[in-house]
Every structure is written in C-alpha cells, then in structure tokens.
Amino acid sequence: MELSNRYILFVLASLGAISCIYFLCLLAALPIAVPAVISAATCYFLYRWMVPDNSPDIYVKKRTSWLALSAFTIGLAMIAQNAINAAEKHGGWDAWAIWNLHSHFVQSPVHWKVMFRNVENDHPDYPLFLPALNAFWGRLTIDKFSLMIPFIMSIIVTVAAPALVFVEFMKRNLLIASLALFLFAYNAFYISCGTSQYADPWLGIFFLAAMVCMDHVKENKKYIAFSAAFLGCCIWTKNEGAILAAIFILFYANRFFARKYIKLTVAGIALPLACFILFKSIVPNSNDLVSGLNGHTFNQIFEKERYMIIYENFFRNLKEHYPYFKGIFITYMLLCFLRRKWPDKQMAVVITCLIAYNAIYLLTKYSVEWHVITSQDRLMVQLMPAMVYAFALNFAGDGGQQRNQFSFKVM
Amino acid sequence: MKDGIIPILLLISVIVATVMFSNKINGKTDDVDKMEKALAGTHNFIAPGSNISFQNVPNKNELHFWARLALAPSYLTNKADRFDTVLTICNTDKCDSIKMLLKTNNRNTLWQNNDDQYCYFLTTSHLP
Numbered sequence: 001m002e003l004s005n006r007y008i009l010f011v012l013a014s015l016g017a018i019s020c021i022y023f024l025c026l027l028a029a030l031p032i033a034v035p036a037v038i039s040a041a042t043c044y045f046l047y048r049w050m051v052p053d054n055s056p057d058i059y060v061k062k063r064t065s066w067l068a069l070s071a072f073t074i075g076l077a078m079i080a081q082n083a084i085n086a087a088e089k090h091g092g093w094d095a096w097a098i099w100n101l102h103s104h105f106v107q108s109p110v111h112w113k114v115m116f117r118n119v120e121n122d123h124p125d126y127p128l129f130l131p132a133l134n135a136f137w138g139r140l141t142i143d144k145f146s147l148m149i150p151f152i153m154s155i156i157v158t159v160a161a162p163a164l165v166f167v168e169f170m171k172r173n174l175l176i177a178s179l180a181l182f183l184f185a186y187n188a189f190y191i192s193c194g195t196s197q198y199a200d201p202w203l204g205i206f207f208l209a210a211m212v213c214m215d216h217v218k219e220n221k222k223y224i225a226f227s228a229a230f231l232g233c234c235i236w237t238k239n240e241g242a243i244l245a246a247i248f249i250l251f252y253a254n255r256f257f258a259r260k261y262i263k264l265t266v267a268g269i270a271l272p273l274a275c276f277i278l279f280k281s282i283v284p285n286s287n288d289l290v291s292g293l294n295g296h297t298f299n300q301i302f303e304k305e306r307y308m309i310i311y312e313n314f315f316r317n318l319k320e321h322y323p324y325f326k327g328i329f330i331t332y333m334l335l336c337f338l339r340r341k342w343p344d345k346q347m348a349v350v351i352t353c354l355i356a357y358n359a360i361y362l363l364t365k366y367s368v369e370w371h372v373i374t375s376q377d378r379l380m381v382q383l384m385p386a387m388v389y390a391f392a393l394n395f396a397g398d399g400g401q402q403r404n405q406f407s408f409k410v411m
Numbered sequence: 412m413k414d415g416i417i418p419i420l421l422l423i424s425v426i427v428a429t430v431m432f433s434n435k436i437n438g439k440t441d442d443v444d445k446m447e448k449a450l451a452g453t454h455n456f457i458a459p460g461s462n463i464s465f466q467n468v469p470n471k472n473e474l475h476f477w478a479r480l481a482l483a484p485s486y487l488t489n490k491a492d493r494f495d496t497v498l499t500i501c502n503t504d505k506c507d508s509i510k511m512l513l514k515t516n517n518r519n520t521l522w523q524n525n526d527d528q529y530c531y532f533l534t535t536s537h538l539p
Contacts, residue, residue: 004417064416073420080424089436090443097476104483111460111484120489121475147436148429155428163421 001053001216004167008160010050012209013226014043016233019129020275022136027278029109032139053220068170075181076159082191083158091150091197098123099199100150102131107138116284125283127276129237130199150197157201158194161208161385165392168212173396180392189321193381200378203241206233208385211346214252224261225268232272239287243356251349289364297363306368310361313372321377328391335394346390350383446477449526453482453533456521461485464492466499474500499532506530
C-alpha cells in the first residue's frame with residue numbers, strides 16, 4: 001500500500017480509536033486527562049503498526065509523478081474551495097438537531113445520559129462515533145473552538161475519501177485516478193454532505209477504508225485487522241453501519257474467519273464493537289425502525305406501490321445528485337461483458353448494500369414517501385466513495401486483474 | 412520526490428479550509444446564534460441536567476431544536492405541561508397577552524428576554 005494511504009488510514013483509525021476511548025472513559029466517569037493520555041498512546045501504537053511497510057507491490061516502488069501531484073493539487077483545491085462555499089456555520093439540519101446536539105451532551109461527564117430523554121424529534125439511540133469525537137476535542141480545548149471542531153472533522157472526511165481513491169490508483173492508471181478524483185470534486189452533493197457535519201460521510205469513508213485494506217491483505221496481514229476495525233467504526237458511526245459491516249463480512253467471510261486471520265479480525269473489530277454493544281445496552285429506547293417491526297410491516301413487502309416509490313426516488317436522486325454514475329455503471333457492465341467477467345466482488349458488495357438499504361424502506365413504519373425523500377440521498381452518499389473505488393478498480397485495468405482475486409469467471 | 416507529500420498537501424488543505432471557514436463565519440449571525448444569545452441569561456436559573464417544558468410558537472418546530480441545542484445538557488421537552496419549569500417563546504406582538512396569561516395562571520417569571528422577533532419567558536409555579 002502507498003505510504004500516503006497508510007498515513008490517511010492511520011488518521012482515520014486514530015480518530016475511530018479516540019472516539020471509542022473517550023466513550024469508554026465517559027462511561028467510567030474518568031477525567032479528560034485519562035482519555036487524552038490513552039488516545040495519545042494508542043495513536044503512537046497505531047502509527048508504529050500502520051505506517052511502516054515493506055510492500056511487495058510493484059506500483060509502490062514507482063515514484064509519484066509531477067503530473068499526478070498536479071492533478072491531485074488541482075482536485076484537492078477544488079474540493080476544499082467548494083467545501084468552504086457549502087459549509088454552514090452550525091452545519092445542516094441533522095447537525096444541530098442530532099449530531100452536534102449529542103456532542104453537547106456527551107461533552108458533559110455528569111449529565112450526558114440526559115440525552116436519552118430526548119425522544120421527541122431526536123434519535124438518542126444513534127451510535128456516538130461523531131458526537132464522542134467532537135466532544136473529546138471540545139473538552140480538550142475547553143470548548144474554545146466549539147464551531148471549528150465539527151467543521152475540521154467534516155473537512156477531513158471530505159478530502160480524505162477522494163485522496164484515498166486517488167492515491168490507490170495514481171501509479172497504476174493516472175487517468176482513472178484523476179477521473180475518480182474529479183468525480184468527487186465536481187459532485188456538489190457529496191461536498192455539501194461532507195461539510196454538513198453529519199455522520200454519513202464518516203460511514204462512507206470507513207466503508208471505503210475497510211475495502212481498501214481488504215484489497216491489501218495479501219501484502220501484509222495487518223490490513224485484515226484494519227479492515228475489521230474500519231467495519232467496527234461503521235457500526236459505531238451509524239445504526240445502518242451494522243448492515244454495511246454485516247454484508248461486507250459475509251462477502252469476505254473466508255478471509256475474516258480464516259484460521260490465520262481470525263485473531264487479527266477480532267483484535268480489529270473488538271474496540272468499536274464493544275463500544276456499540278455497551279452503548280446499546282444503556283440506551284433505554286430501541287431504534288424506532290426496529291421497534292416498529294410487526295406483522296403489518298412485514299406485509300408491506302407485498303405492496304407494489306412501495307417498490308415504485310423507492311425505484312422512482314432512487315433514479316431521481318441518481319439523476320439529481322450523481323448525474324454521471326448511470327453512464328459509468330453502464331460502461332462498467334459493458335466492460336465486464338467484453339472481458340467475459342462477472343462484476344468485481346467490491347462492486348457486488350456495494351450493490352448488495354444499496355439493495356439492503358432500499359429494502360429498509362419496504363419495512364418502515366413511517367410514510368414511505370417521507371422516509372425515502374428525507375434519507376435516500378444520504379444513504380447513497382455513504383456508498384458513493386466505495387462505488388467510485390469499485391469503478392476505478394475495474395477501469396484501472398491491470399490493477400483489477402492483480403487485486404481482484406474474487407471475481408467469478410463467466411463460463 | 413517523496414511520496415509523503417500527499418498527506419502534507421491534505422494537511423495544508425485542511426488548515427487553509429479551516430482558516431477560510433473561520434473568516435467566513437466570523438461576525439456572521441444565524442438563527443442558532445440568535446437563540447443562543449437570547450437564552451444566555453437562563454443559565455443562571457437552569458442547572459445542567461434540568462428538565463424543562465417548552466411552549467413554542469405555532470408551526471415553528473425549529474425553535475425547539477435551537478433552544479434544545481442552546482440549553483444542552485438540559486432536557487427540553489416540547490410537551491408544554493410536563494415539568495414545572497417552562498420556557499415559553501412567543502412572537503413579539505403576543506408578548507403582553509402571554510405576560511397576562513402567565514400572571515392569570517399564577518406562574519412566576521424567573522427570567523425574560525426579547526429580541527426583534529420573539530419574547531422569551533422562563534416561568535415556574537414555585538416561588539422564586
């Protein structure tokens with residue numbers, strides 16, 4: 001794996017670890033100095049484990065070209081500039097109604113559980129990755145930068161996802177890497193969601209990071225632990241992260257649960273999963289969608305109109321927010337057909353996640369129109385980075401053949 | 412050229428974006444700021460972790476969200492009669508009639524404030 005991507009993944013893993021450590025220390029009512037010291041030690045350990053690498057990958061040995069750096073700088077400048085234009089002072093609706101509100105509560109070591117009383121117009125059962133992360137930095141800086149911290153976290157995630165994809169392909173196929181980068185840079189919806197201070201972009205980048213790490217497991221088995229850790233972070237970020245993680249683990253079960261990897265898998269996922277389980281055990285209210293499941297909601301599966309609403313809104317969102325994706329997907333499928341190959345495993349994972357997400361709308365206790373309109377576009381943002389990665393993996397050509405061990409050959 | 416230049420570029424972009432965002436929001440006031448400013452005086456009367464009821468302006472649900480954010484880590488329910496301490500927000504043209512109503516209902520006003528759009532009352536049935 002490229003050194004740059006090891007740095008990016010190290011930062012992501014560190015932020016995930018900091019959030020978990022802060023939450024566990026909050027549960028134990030420990031002063032802020034304790035999570036600060038433990039986090040510093042953990043980051044140092046992660047740095048020593050993640051960054052050094054003697055990769056056998058032939059591309060890693062090649063030098064980064066000036067052309068690649070120029071393309072990256074232009075793309076990055078565009079993303080940063082668009083992000084500043086899109087960013088609002090207190091973030092989007094869900095930021096001040098949910099994520100930053102939870103962060104305010106979690107920042108209080110004594111009264112944070114008051115948050116659970118907020119059942120009207122709020123979701124106190126939402127996992128605490130982002131609130132705990134913001135609260136940690138907030139308490140560490142004595143709340144002096146309460147507006148800047150959520151923005152800094154959001155700009156990190158907005159620039160890191162395109163960078164991760166670009167670096168992954170820049171030495172194998174600069175054209176594809178640049179196109180992937182500019183797919184992010186020109187996507188106003190991705191950038192506005194990125195800087196909205198929501199948790200959705202975090203879920204997206206953790207899912208992408210898990211995928212990237214999995215594709216490097218053959219180089220070094222430490223990446224299986226990081227892949228599992230990032231899936232754990234998906235679960236610790238949002239409830240639907242559990243669906244993404246479950247699907248990913250199912251697709252790669254032979255690796256995660258292989259005898260030589262199982263210990264690393266457990267080591268990677270343990271901390272965020274433990275946080276999630278502990279959090280769910282103390283939240284008095286269950287998830288609104290899960291608690292709403294009954295015989296009637298299961299009968300909704302047979303309502304044809306629901307499928308139509310989901311389908312129509314999906315294509316409306318695709319047209320409105322991801323105008324190039326339909327064409328790219330058709331090209332992707334055409335390429336698979338010409339190469340006489342099934343779509344890559346990475347693409348199969350993303351498509352399965354997309355189907356699973358949309359299946360939730362069949363079972364929702366709310367009005368399906370309202371539910372689809374208010375959330376489907378954000379669910380698509382969560383899968384966008386992994387989707388772009390899967391596209392690039394296939395289009396990059398030799399990279400696809402080299403890395404994609406799991407594609408099913410057409411007879 | 413060193414491969415580590417990309418993380419440096421990322422770091423620079425985060426720093427530059429943060430400075431530019433800081434300049435962008437500096438001196439700008441939005442609805443959340445207005446609510447925080449309006450309710451700043453309640454902190455002398457509301458201990459963190461308190462339970463407060465909220466009486467809202469009709470069809471202005473977002474006021475509940477902003478007030479909730481301003482008063483966190485206290486709990487602000489939109490069920491108006493659930494707790495003894497009540498935060499009432501009304502339009503400035505209804506200010507006097509709400510004052511009268513609170514008096515009629517034997518509510519003691521702990522704190523009040525108003526801005527160009529709304530009047531804010533923190534009341535209780537107990538004696539102050």
